[in-house]
Amino acid sequence: MPGPGMDMIGEEEIKEVMEVLKTGYLFRYGISLGKDVDPRFLGKVFQCEKEVAEYVGVRYGVAVNSGTSALLTALCGLEVGPGDEVIVPGFTFIASISSIVYAKGIPVLAEVDRTLNLDPKDVEAKITPHTKAIMAVHMMGNPARLDELRAVADKQGIALLEDCAQAFGASYKGRSVGSIGKAGACSFNVYKTITSGDGGMVLTNDEQVYQRSFAFHDQGHSPLRSGVEIGKRPFFGLDFRFTEVQAAILLAQLRKLPTLLQRLRTNKARYKKLISDLPGLEFREITDPAGECATMLTVFLPTAEIAQRLAKDLKTKVAAEAGWHVYNNMEQLMELRTNSSVRCPFDCFQYYGEKGKEIRYWRGMLPQTDALLGRALNIAIGVRDPGLSSGFGLTIMDDLNAVEQHAAQFRQAAEKYLK
Numbered sequence: 001m002p003g004p005g006m007d008m009i010g011e012e013e014i015k016e017v018m019e020v021l022k023t024g025y026l027f028r029y030g031i032s033l034g035k036d037v038d039p040r041f042l043g044k045v046f047q048c049e050k051e052v053a054e055y056v057g058v059r060y061g062v063a064v065n066s067g068t069s070a071l072l073t074a075l076c077g078l079e080v081g082p083g084d085e086v087i088v089p090g091f092t093f094i095a096s097i098s099s100i101v102y103a104k105g106i107p108v109l110a111e112v113d114r115t116l117n118l119d120p121k122d123v124e125a126k127i128t129p130h131t132k133a134i135m136a137v138h139m140m141g142n143p144a145r146l147d148e149l150r151a152v153a154d155k156q157g158i159a160l161l162e163d164c165a166q167a168f169g170a171s172y173k174g175r176s177v178g179s180i181g182k183a184g185a186c187s188f189n190v191y192k193t194i195t196s197g198d199g200g201m202v203l204t205n206d207e208q209v210y211q212r213s214f215a216f217h218d219q220g221h222s223p224l225r226s227g228v229e230i231g232k233r234p235f236f237g238l239d240f241r242f243t244e245v246q247a248a249i250l251l252a253q254l255r256k257l258p259t260l261l262q263r264l265r266t267n268k269a270r271y272k273k274l275i276s277d278l279p280g281l282e283f284r285e286i287t288d289p290a291g292e293c294a295t296m297l298t299v300f301l302p303t304a305e306i307a308q309r310l311a312k313d314l315k316t317k318v319a320a321e322a323g324w325h326v327y328n329n330m331e332q333l334m335e336l337r338t339n340s341s342v343r344c345p346f347d348c349f350q351y352y353g354e355k356g357k358e359i360r361y362w363r364g365m366l367p368q369t370d371a372l373l374g375r376a377l378n379i380a381i382g383v384r385d386p387g388l389s390s391g392f393g394l395t396i397m398d399d400l401n402a403v404e405q406h407a408a409q410f411r412q413a414a415e416k417y418l419k
Contacts (some may be wrong), residue, residue: 004260004295004382004396005194005253012255016248020044026244028063029225044247046224051254052201056176056184060210062202063242064217067165067187070200071099073240074183075133077202077213078159080105082345084132086161089118090327090366091319091373092137093387096163097333104345105132106359109327111368114285116298116319116376117144119368124152133159138167138177139325140378140388141193141293142286146172146180153181161185165200166383169193169257171291178203183213188246191385193260193293194253196246217241260382261293263396267403268294268381271394274407275299280418284376295383297393304374306417311377313413316392319376323387326373328363336360379410 020026023040030041045063053061064070080086082104088096090109100107108126113119116139123134134153136144146162153160164170164178165187171177178184184203188196202213214223217240220233275281284298298319301307307318323329331337336346336359346359364370380393394406 002190003192006190007396008256012252013249016252020244020248028241044244045242048247048250056203057179058203058205060204062213064200064240066198067200068095069240070185070202072102073213073216074185074202075103076216077209080132085130086133086135087123087126088135089137090369094324094330096137111366120145120148127156131158133161135161135163137163140296141167141170143170143172143177167293169261170293172288183209196250199246264294264382268297270403271297271407278414278418295381297379297381299377301375307375314392316390320373325387333361
């Protein structure tokens, strides 16, 4: 099973889903074309948006059909558009970058540091007059350096968008991720902490961002509409709506989140302790040890050569080979591949040509990121994502005995190289 939420699906989810199915009404609205509310309507999507927003500690939530949709919707909510630059880490799931491209923004790649999240110093160095937002991605459940990134964003008068796809449930200095930036985007697919099969949510305290995000996800309509608002829609929107069935599943999963996080954190802490005395082994820096999701334990080996050898012995791979999570492996980005021959947004804005500024990306453009990922190994604690760990590690269903056995396996393999 890919993620902890999917592993924990049980009678609670079945009960919630059956409650919806028995009504025979699956649409997120209880009315159609201005008619009275259908008596079968349960309003699970509305309830889900409210409960998730309350959990995170924000005023508004907009449920959408995927984490990618959440990112694109949030970017629209923040008014990111043609030619706007958005700073994004070179280690992230490709959706962080593709959402910027489809908003017609320009992805500006920045280095990660030992947190494997954005390096605030490199972010500040890459701000230009065209920068509209910073996208802080909380990779593998570890919150980015939000204090520093928020300070940079505020100083420059730009938006901070939190990509919380891999970190729903995490907190940073007592505040939930997704509540610190101007907007947050979550994912609930099968590889995430909790799941609705697929789905996502935009979170914000800003009423204008909420209004715009809602309109974008629902054909331009106003929040919580009661019909078709002819003449009142502010711009073209799309259909990224959540369904009552997805919301029912997510509501049951949300109630399991505290138990899920406690188990992940207990298992990770034990695993880390069991291997922490290995000479030369280093651990990824965690910005808030009490607040991280603990879905993954990342270790740094002394050299990239040792990391490669150990990865081969363990039938896994180094983080640098983590598929479409690493900029070097994103051929569509390297070659500026888009869905048309024009290659917009990369070659359709005059100010780049006028200033002689060519938009290009190349393998090796982020040497700090490359060096860190080249000697990093990810050990799954609760998320067995083949793109990140090749399935090497544990699931949330494993107990402390399984943790000890797996840690012993890692020790035995690592001791050949760490002396």
